[in-house]
Amino acid sequence: MTSNRKSSHNSRENELWDGILLIHANTSSRTIAVTFDAGAQTAGRSCPIRLLLCDRQGILYRQTSGSAISGELTELSLSYAGLSHGQYVLYIEACGKQYSEIFSVN
Numbered sequence: 001m002t003s004n005r006k007s008s009h010n011s012r013e014n015e016l017w018d019g020i021l022l023i024h025a026n027t028s029s030r031t032i033a034v035t036f037d038a039g040a041q042t043a044g045r046s047c048p049i050r051l052l053l054c055d056r057q058g059i060l061y062r063q064t065s066g067s068a069i070s071g072e073l074t075e076l077s078l079s080y081a082g083l084s085h086g087q088y089v090l091y092i093e094a095c096g097k098q099y100s101e102i103f104s105v106n
Contacts, residue, residue: 023090023101030081032103036094038068045070047095053078054089061088068094080105 022035038047046067053062061083068074080088083105092099 023092025080025103029079031077031079032090033075033077034090034092035073035075036068037073038070038095048093049074049076049095050091050093051076051078052091052093053080054091056087056089 024033024035025031026033032051032053034049034051036047036049046069048065048067050065051063052060054060062078062080064076064078066074066076078090080103085105088103088105090101090103092101
Protein backbone atom coordinates (compact mmCIF):
# COMPACT_ATOMS: atom_id res chain seq x y z
CA MET A 1 0.00 0.00 0.00
CA THR A 2 1.37 3.42 -0.95
CA SER A 3 0.01 6.85 -0.02
CA ASN A 4 -0.09 10.56 -0.85
CA ARG A 5 -1.14 13.03 1.87
CA LYS A 6 -3.42 16.03 1.28
CA SER A 7 -4.82 18.51 3.77
CA SER A 8 -7.41 21.26 3.73
CA HIS A 9 -5.29 23.71 5.76
CA ASN A 10 -2.81 26.47 5.13
CA SER A 11 0.91 25.65 5.30
CA ARG A 12 1.41 26.89 8.88
CA GLU A 13 -1.32 24.59 10.18
CA ASN A 14 -0.01 21.74 8.01
CA GLU A 15 3.42 22.02 9.61
CA LEU A 16 1.87 21.89 13.08
CA TRP A 17 -0.46 18.98 12.31
CA ASP A 18 2.05 17.00 10.23
CA GLY A 19 4.14 16.72 13.41
CA ILE A 20 1.33 15.23 15.49
CA LEU A 21 -0.56 13.08 12.98
CA LEU A 22 1.06 9.74 12.14
CA ILE A 23 -0.34 7.33 9.56
CA HIS A 24 1.04 3.80 9.18
CA ALA A 25 -0.13 1.08 6.82
CA ASN A 26 0.70 -2.45 7.98
CA THR A 27 0.73 -4.60 4.84
CA SER A 28 1.00 -7.91 6.74
CA SER A 29 -2.15 -7.33 8.82
CA ARG A 30 -3.73 -5.13 6.11
CA THR A 31 -4.58 -2.35 8.55
CA ILE A 32 -4.10 1.40 8.61
CA ALA A 33 -3.17 2.85 12.02
CA VAL A 34 -3.55 6.57 12.69
CA THR A 35 -1.86 7.92 15.83
CA PHE A 36 -2.83 11.29 17.31
CA ASP A 37 -1.22 13.50 19.92
CA ALA A 38 -3.70 16.33 20.35
CA GLY A 39 -1.13 18.39 22.27
CA ALA A 40 -2.08 21.96 23.05
CA GLN A 41 -4.86 21.86 20.44
CA THR A 42 -7.37 20.53 22.96
CA ALA A 43 -6.24 22.22 26.20
CA GLY A 44 -7.25 19.17 28.24
CA ARG A 45 -10.56 18.62 26.47
CA SER A 46 -11.61 15.66 24.37
CA CYS A 47 -10.98 16.00 20.63
CA PRO A 48 -13.25 13.95 18.31
CA ILE A 49 -11.58 11.83 15.62
CA ARG A 50 -13.23 10.03 12.73
CA LEU A 51 -11.69 7.85 10.00
CA LEU A 52 -13.49 6.97 6.77
CA LEU A 53 -12.06 4.66 4.09
CA CYS A 54 -13.70 5.22 0.70
CA ASP A 55 -12.99 4.43 -2.91
CA ARG A 56 -12.25 7.23 -5.39
CA GLN A 57 -15.98 7.49 -6.21
CA GLY A 58 -16.82 8.15 -2.54
CA ILE A 59 -18.26 4.75 -1.65
CA LEU A 60 -17.65 4.12 2.05
CA TYR A 61 -16.02 0.76 2.91
CA ARG A 62 -14.84 1.19 6.51
CA GLN A 63 -15.21 3.75 9.30
CA THR A 64 -14.33 4.20 12.95
CA SER A 65 -14.31 7.01 15.48
CA GLY A 66 -12.78 7.90 18.81
CA SER A 67 -11.36 10.84 20.71
CA ALA A 68 -7.98 12.17 21.78
CA ILE A 69 -7.12 14.09 24.95
CA SER A 70 -4.24 16.53 25.36
CA GLY A 71 -1.10 14.77 26.61
CA GLU A 72 -2.25 11.29 25.56
CA LEU A 73 -1.42 9.33 22.41
CA THR A 74 -4.49 7.85 20.73
CA GLU A 75 -4.40 5.25 17.96
CA LEU A 76 -7.30 4.29 15.71
CA SER A 77 -7.06 1.43 13.22
CA LEU A 78 -9.00 0.40 10.14
CA SER A 79 -8.71 -2.87 8.26
CA TYR A 80 -8.45 -2.84 4.49
CA ALA A 81 -8.46 -6.65 4.29
CA GLY A 82 -10.74 -7.93 1.57
CA LEU A 83 -10.73 -4.73 -0.47
CA SER A 84 -10.05 -5.06 -4.20
CA HIS A 85 -6.83 -3.75 -5.71
CA GLY A 86 -7.05 -0.05 -6.57
CA GLN A 87 -6.96 3.41 -5.06
CA TYR A 88 -8.78 4.38 -1.88
CA VAL A 89 -9.06 7.58 0.14
CA LEU A 90 -8.66 7.70 3.92
CA TYR A 91 -10.54 10.73 5.22
CA ILE A 92 -9.44 11.90 8.65
CA GLU A 93 -11.40 14.38 10.76
CA ALA A 94 -9.46 15.35 13.89
CA CYS A 95 -10.12 18.22 16.29
CA GLY A 96 -12.16 20.12 13.71
CA LYS A 97 -9.58 19.72 10.93
CA GLN A 98 -9.85 17.53 7.85
CA TYR A 99 -7.24 15.53 5.97
CA SER A 100 -7.25 13.01 3.17
CA GLU A 101 -4.72 10.33 2.32
CA ILE A 102 -4.81 8.46 -0.99
CA PHE A 103 -3.82 4.79 -0.77
CA SER A 104 -3.13 2.22 -3.46
CA VAL A 105 -3.98 -1.33 -2.46
CA ASN A 106 -1.85 -3.83 -4.36
